[in-house]
Each structure stands twice: as structure tokens, then as C-alpha cells.
Amino acid sequence: MAGDGFASLPKPPYYAVIFASRRHGDDDSGYAEAAAEMTALAQRQPGFLGMESARDAAGFGITVSYWACEQAILDWRQHAEHRLIRERGRQDWYDHYELRVAKVERAYGWNRE
Amino acid sequence: MAGDGFASLPKPPYYAVIFASRRHGDDDSGYAEAAAEMTALAQRQPGFLGMESARDAAGFGITVSYWACEQAILDWRQHAEHRLIRERGRQDWYDHYELRVAKVERAYGWNRE
Numbered sequence: 001m002a003g004d005g006f007a008s009l010p011k012p013p014y015y016a017v018i019f020a021s022r023r024h025g026d027d028d029s030g031y032a033e034a035a036a037e038m039t040a041l042a043q044r045q046p047g048f049l050g051m052e053s054a055r056d057a058a059g060f061g062i063t064v065s066y067w068a069c070e071q072a073i074l075d076w077r078q079h080a081e082h083r084l085i086r087e088r089g090r091q092d093w094y095d096h097y098e099l100r101v102a103k104v105e106r107a108y109g110w111n112r113e
Numbered sequence: 114m115a116g117d118g119f120a121s122l123p124k125p126p127y128y129a130v131i132f133a134s135r136r137h138g139d140d141d142s143g144y145a146e147a148a149a150e151m152t153a154l155a156q157r158q159p160g161f162l163g164m165e166s167a168r169d170a171a172g173f174g175i176t177v178s179y180w181a182c183e184q185a186i187l188d189w190r191q192h193a194e195h196r197l198i199r200e201r202g203r204q205d206w207y208d209h210y211e212l213r214v215a216k217v218e219r220a221y222g223w224n225r226e
Contacts, residue, residue, distance in 0.1 A: 004135060005135060005171075016215050018131065018177055020120075022119075054167045054169045056168055058118075060117075061167050062165060062175040064133075064175060095224070096223070096226075097222060098220065098221075099221055099222065100129065101217070101219050102217040103218060105215060105216060106213075107213040109209070111209045
């Protein structure tokens, strides 16, 4: 994730994992550390392209990670430490999440600068 | 958008428009109204399936809208009022945005309930 929140991505096609989640907010312990660790682990995975994330004050958030190919997503899903953190997410942090795997076919942007 | 933030979607395949944006925050006038109007307009478009959105306190946000097919996205892009609100977005509210059109191939969720 770049400092301004936007991922720097190549031209499509590539893949996106859209992760929408609601945190219940009762247990903050370890969440920020785990999220940072997840990001660091993902960045070291082959095929990882970037990540964008936003969460509102009410606990609803969307994280989109971008990947070069489907195999990279499957490999990340099987990653041992990732599995452990996912399990902790269900146990301690999330009430509900939805995950969608999508192939990005076209993209464009706009910047005031 | 459902009350809990999650879109209720059919089984894939369907399409997602991932809109990541940074607001500069100088001009709040009309933003909430325009966002609500955009959502209401989109909901009346043929092929609209749902929407999820989150923005953090620093002004970085992600909105994902879901559509039955590519034609529905192209029609929405050409919608006259949508074009006007987009123009206003570039003029008044956003510093930067990135838009990605993707085909959702698989999806799954988890709920504590």
C-alpha cells in the first residue's frame, strides 16, 4: 500500500480479492499488529501487486488486494501464517465478512495534480 | 446497500466496479447529498446488484458497486445525471481516484451468527 492509500498497479488483466468485513470492536488486542503482519506477509508472496484498504468509524471496512494471477491467490490462501491469522480473525475480530475474487479487465484513474 | 454495509448478491459470475478515492476535505458542501443521490440513481439502473462502501477518517475510501453484466456498467457510465455528479466530484471533492472494472468469478462469506 502506497503512502497515499492507492496501489500502484500494472495494466490489466490482473486479479482482485475484495474483502468486505465488519468488526465487532470488543477486542482490539492484536488487531493492528496482525493486520500489519498480514500486509507484510502478502507483500512477500509471489504475484502480489498491491493493496488498498478503508474502514469507517462504525467498523465496516473494505480491503482489496491485487494479484498477478489466480495461482498467486490460491497460494496465499494456503499460506500457513495467513491461515492462523484468518482463524484468529473469525475468533476475535470479525462479525461478518464477504470475500470476492475477480478478474480486473480494465482500469483508469484521475489525479488533480 | 444493506443496513449492515454488505451487499446481498447472487452467485457469481457478476461484475464489480472498484472505486478507490481520496477526498481533499476542503469542500463538504453537497457531498453527502450527491453520494446519496448517486446511490439512489444506481439502484434504479437495470442490472444494478448492490454496493458496499467505506471511508476512513483521513479521507481515503473504497466503494464497490456490483452489476449483472458489462452492459449495465456502460449504461450507468453514460447516465446523464451520473455524468454531472462525476464532473462535480472532480471539481469539488476528489484529489485522486482509481476505478477498476472486474468480473467476479467466485465468492464466499462468513458470519458469526
